Amino acid sequence: MTLSFAEIVGMDVAKQALLLLAVNPALAGVAIAAPVGSGKSTLARAFAALLPAGTPFVELPVGATEDSVLGGLDLEATLATGRRVIARGLLARAHGGVLYADGLNLLDERAIAHLISALSDGVVRVERDGLSEVHPARFLLVGTYDPVEGEVRRGLLDRIGLIVPVPPQTGERERAEVVRRNLAHPPNGDAEDETTMLRAMIADAREHLPTVHIAEEQMQALVQTALSLGVEGNRADVFAVQAALAKAALDGREAVDDDDLKLAVRLVLLPRATRVPAQEAPERRERETTPHAQGDQPGDPNAPNPAQATLEELLLEAATVDLPAGLLDLPFAGKRRSHGGSRGAALSSRRGRFVRAVAGDPRGQRIALLPTLIAAAPWQKVRRAERNVGACLDVRREDIRVKRFRDKAGTLYIFVVDASGSMAINRMREAKGAVVRLLQDAYVHRDQVGLIAFRGQQAQVLLEPSQSVERAKRALDVLPTGGGTPLASALLAAWRMAQQARARGIAQVTLVLMTDGRGNVPLRAAPAAPPSRAEIQAELQQIATCIRAEGIQAVVIDTQVNYLSQGEAARLAAWLGGRYVYLPNAKAAQIAMAVAPR
Amino acid sequence: MPKPIVTSPARQNGKLAPPAPMPNYPFTAIVGQEEMKLCLLLNVIDPRIGGVMIMGHRGTGKSTAVRALADVLPKISRIAGDPFNREVVEEGDPFAPPHRKHERIPVPVVDLPLGATEDRVCGTIDIEAALTQGVKRFEPGLLARANRGFLYIDEVNLLDDHLVDVLLDVAASGWNVVEREGISVRHPARFVLVGSGNPEEGELRPQLLDRFGLHARITTITDVAQRMEIVRRRRAFDADPLAFLAAWEPQQRALRRRIVAAQKRVAHVEMPDDVLMCAARLCMQLGVDGHRGELTLARAACALAAFEGRGRATLDDLRRVAVPALRHRLRRDPLETTDAGERVLQAMEKTLGAEARSGSL
Numbered sequence: 001m002t003l004s005f006a007e008i009v010g011m012d013v014a015k016q017a018l019l020l021l022a023v024n025p026a027l028a029g030v031a032i033a034a035p036v037g038s039g040k041s042t043l044a045r046a047f048a049a050l051l052p053a054g055t056p057f058v059e060l061p062v063g064a065t066e067d068s069v070l071g072g073l074d075l076e077a078t079l080a081t082g083r084r085v086i087a088r089g090l091l092a093r094a095h096g097g098v099l100y101a102d103g104l105n106l107l108d109e110r111a112i113a114h115l116i117s118a119l120s121d122g123v124v125r126v127e128r129d130g131l132s133e134v135h136p137a138r139f140l141l142v143g144t145y146d147p148v149e150g151e152v153r154r155g156l157l158d159r160i161g162l163i164v165p166v167p168p169q170t171g172e173r174e175r176a177e178v179v180r181r182n183l184a185h186p187p188n189g190d191a192e193d194e195t196t197m198l199r200a201m202i203a204d205a206r207e208h209l210p211t212v213h214i215a216e217e218q219m220q221a222l223v224q225t226a227l228s229l230g231v232e233g234n235r236a237d238v239f240a241v242q243a244a245l246a247k248a249a250l251d252g253r254e255a256v257d258d259d260d261l262k263l264a265v266r267l268v269l270l271p272r273a274t275r276v277p278a279q280e281a282p283e284r285r286e287r288e289t290t291p292h293a294q295g296d297q298p299g300d301p302n303a304p305n306p307a308q309a310t311l312e313e314l315l316l317e318a319a320t321v322d323l324p325a326g327l328l329d330l331p332f333a334g335k336r337r338s339h340g341g342s343r344g345a346a347l348s349s350r351r352g353r354f355v356r357a358v359a360g361d362p363r364g365q366r367i368a369l370l371p372t373l374i375a376a377a378p379w380q381k382v383r384r385a386e387r388n389v390g391a392c393l394d395v396r397r398e399d400i401r402v403k404r405f406r407d408k409a410g411t412l413y414i415f416v417v418d419a420s421g422s423m424a425i426n427r428m429r430e431a432k433g434a435v436v437r438l439l440q441d442a443y444v445h446r447d448q449v450g451l452i453a454f455r456g457q458q459a460q461v462l463l464e465p466s467q468s469v470e471r472a473k474r475a476l477d478v479l480p481t482g483g484g485t486p487l488a489s490a491l492l493a494a495w496r497m498a499q500q501a502r503a504r505g506i507a508q509v510t511l512v513l514m515t516d517g518r519g520n521v522p523l524r525a526a527p528a529a530p531p532s533r534a535e536i537q538a539e540l541q542q543i544a545t546c547i548r549a550e551g552i553q554a555v556v557i558d559t560q561v562n563y564l565s566q567g568e569a570a571r572l573a574a575w576l577g578g579r580y581v582y583l584p585n586a587k588a589a590q591i592a593m594a595v596a597p598r
Numbered sequence: 599m600p601k602p603i604v605t606s607p608a609r610q611n612g613k614l615a616p617p618a619p620m621p622n623y624p625f626t627a628i629v630g631q632e633e634m635k636l637c638l639l640l641n642v643i644d645p646r647i648g649g650v651m652i653m654g655h656r657g658t659g660k661s662t663a664v665r666a667l668a669d670v671l672p673k674i675s676r677i678a679g680d681p682f683n684r685e686v687v688e689e690g691d692p693f694a695p696p697h698r699k700h701e702r703i704p705v706p707v708v709d710l711p712l713g714a715t716e717d718r719v720c721g722t723i724d725i726e727a728a729l730t731q732g733v734k735r736f737e738p739g740l741l742a743r744a745n746r747g748f749l750y751i752d753e754v755n756l757l758d759d760h761l762v763d764v765l766l767d768v769a770a771s772g773w774n775v776v777e778r779e780g781i782s783v784r785h786p787a788r789f790v791l792v793g794s795g796n797p798e799e800g801e802l803r804p805q806l807l808d809r810f811g812l813h814a815r816i817t818t819i820t821d822v823a824q825r826m827e828i829v830r831r832r833r834a835f836d837a838d839p840l841a842f843l844a845a846w847e848p849q850q851r852a853l854r855r856r857i858v859a860a861q862k863r864v865a866h867v868e869m870p871d872d873v874l875m876c877a878a879r880l881c882m883q884l885g886v887d888g889h890r891g892e893l894t895l896a897r898a899a900c901a902l903a904a905f906e907g908r909g910r911a912t913l914d915d916l917r918r919v920a921v922p923a924l925r926h927r928l929r930r931d932p933l934e935t936t937d938a939g940e941r942v943l944q945a946m947e948k949t950l951g952a953e954a955r956s957g958s959l
Contacts (some may be wrong), residue, residue, distance in 0.1 A: 027835055110713060112758075113700055113712045114713060116753075117752065120661065122620050125711035126708060126711075126721070127713075127718040127739075128714060128718050129735065130722060130725040155796060158656040210837060219826055220826055223825045232655050232656060232657070232818050233656045234659070234819055235656070236657065238829050240772065241829050242833075309796075336811050370717065373725065374723070467755075468797060468798050470798060495817075
């Protein structure tokens, strides 16, 4: 049973975004952040129903293999007919229709890469298993993800025109309405009428779209807003303009108006913000009131003219009003979650380098086609004579070869750096050096580095496991220091990161703790009385034991100068079953050496 | 007598032939990103420069530029239907077509898509022949198709390591050797390797970076006027690609002519001793290992002079190509915060300063 588009309650922003997409395919897609059970897939299906009858609707499942995404040789048919028969992949099958991906953030890394290239080229290129094919693949992408389960890869998000952030908590009345509508199914005539009406509206708007006008100043306001929000790349500008045009077309207007621009900012630019514009806004307001400050940089061609500034400000203000829970929840700025992380690369035994083909059972393994055929080839004449089967290839069970892979998953180094207290700045600099050095030395091993810093009330994941030196540097550059020492929280965050890495098939995890070991902020919110040292120590011991039980390696680098140390760091190392290294003035190179496997 | 190798029926068959692809955005209509465009053009003028690696943010037009390049390249002559685009073949070559007729084709720009398997890259046994006739026959792969042209890999950092190793070996030697599944083939595979990637997706192995002649870095354009121009052009292109192409055809044609002229000229461009000396000093000062740095510098400077219609490379040519030619060859220092390109520029100014002083004596 499905609800029609009009019947779906809530998710208004998402619905609006989908309508824009239906009107203007140049927007490429809609990414909707929504928690489990919020009716994402109902919405996607209802959306497809708005498009002309016969429009393909293809689902891209999270576990889709490269073969099924790209397409390839249809083994069964090929063997049966003795000619190569090609099976089109999911991307190609969605051509001219809707591709629905539930769990954009959970897709396999390779599937994402193929999705990206289909989005930018409109075709799928298959160069595998002896095939060389180009299949058309222009589709509208409707992607959803639950932000709790990790980020969507940004390269992918960047190519999706409209991004709908997490909706605010649905109100009581709306919830009741959801239930009521669901109970009231099958649909009443109203809903059907509404669907017909929406279809007509979309068709009208599509026709009308090429003639919609956008003024230079409006375009400039969008570009300027993108700049203020620190939007990376130049693709977003194009999407923003297209979104504004689509909105105007949908409303049956000849020209773009301010509301269209606001919507474009909200759905295109704001979700891509890497900077908080609010910090700049007061400054600018000040500039307006002080007359001589107007001509700050008269020669600067980028300096907005006053009228421009107001339009841009208007857009920013309107947009920031409905900022969800702060900029950090936005996908492009979301480098600093306290938990979570991409499970994106889930899949294991079938990755890595294809080493050799061996005879084996094809169930659950990848068939190595060529070796199979080669194994079968010499026997053909004999078998034909035996069985009289004509020109088909006779492949038997004993011919079948399966692929063996060697996984080079490498090690994940989780750096947990104490950013509290006065030593912090120096410590962070050296930790940064060590991280960067490890990354640079370690490509061959495919190692990754994650980064957790702790200070104040709780630990922060600065960098999800990554191989990118650039991201590591950037993450470290923005870290504030000083305050309390929430060591327990840091250990917990590291443990979570390790768990997630394990789920992705990274078996080796090494924890590198740079601290004096003196945790003074407990995990649980402080009750009436401040927690005793003993309580905190007990907590630490508990988590450390957990980590040890998981078989996670640990190195504790004690950064406290000797005469102040009371052996806390050494004790922590013992609990973790790890190595203890005393490096009060640790230099990057020393840390990297201490951490490297012997 | 082995039958000549032709491409597989799957591709000749009209029904399965690829659809008319979306036309490429014209190269000359790309706004900004001069370094990237220059690096690509220099490689067209002198393929010995050794390719280019383009690193930059998402959405900055990396793939657009590489794909657009195909349309401004001059045509080359080959024996009609030769699987390796060869102009001459020896008698008795098993892969050569039976005739010696020539045809003119656009310089091949071959896309190496992610997920390409090694057998398709290097070439492998023809499955259909194996299936229907039970014989082993070689079917050329992407490397064959890229001979005398360009091989483009988007998102190099996501490519399997072993495939990268294969590509680098072939790019360095100019020959593809296939020894697998009982076939043994060696064929020419000279191509300019063009890679692109986003530094956020993971850093490249230094050994890999070294093998590219030039390394262009691009960033988001922050100039409002330029950004608006991008939006305008993109919108016009999306609305009516053919009209847009027609409008840019004069510029495209002019660039094509300029490239042809430069290709003819480049072999005769003179490299004065003082410029060469300066290139060597620059590399010494930056501590660049080996001589690949100087060589690339010299070739790129000559190509630039040829592109601008001059018969002599100058210090200014050197200055303009120094950053992309050297930025990926510097020793790595994890704590160094200055951008590698900056460091090259600083060293360049120093060297040029010394040059000016010694010249005045």
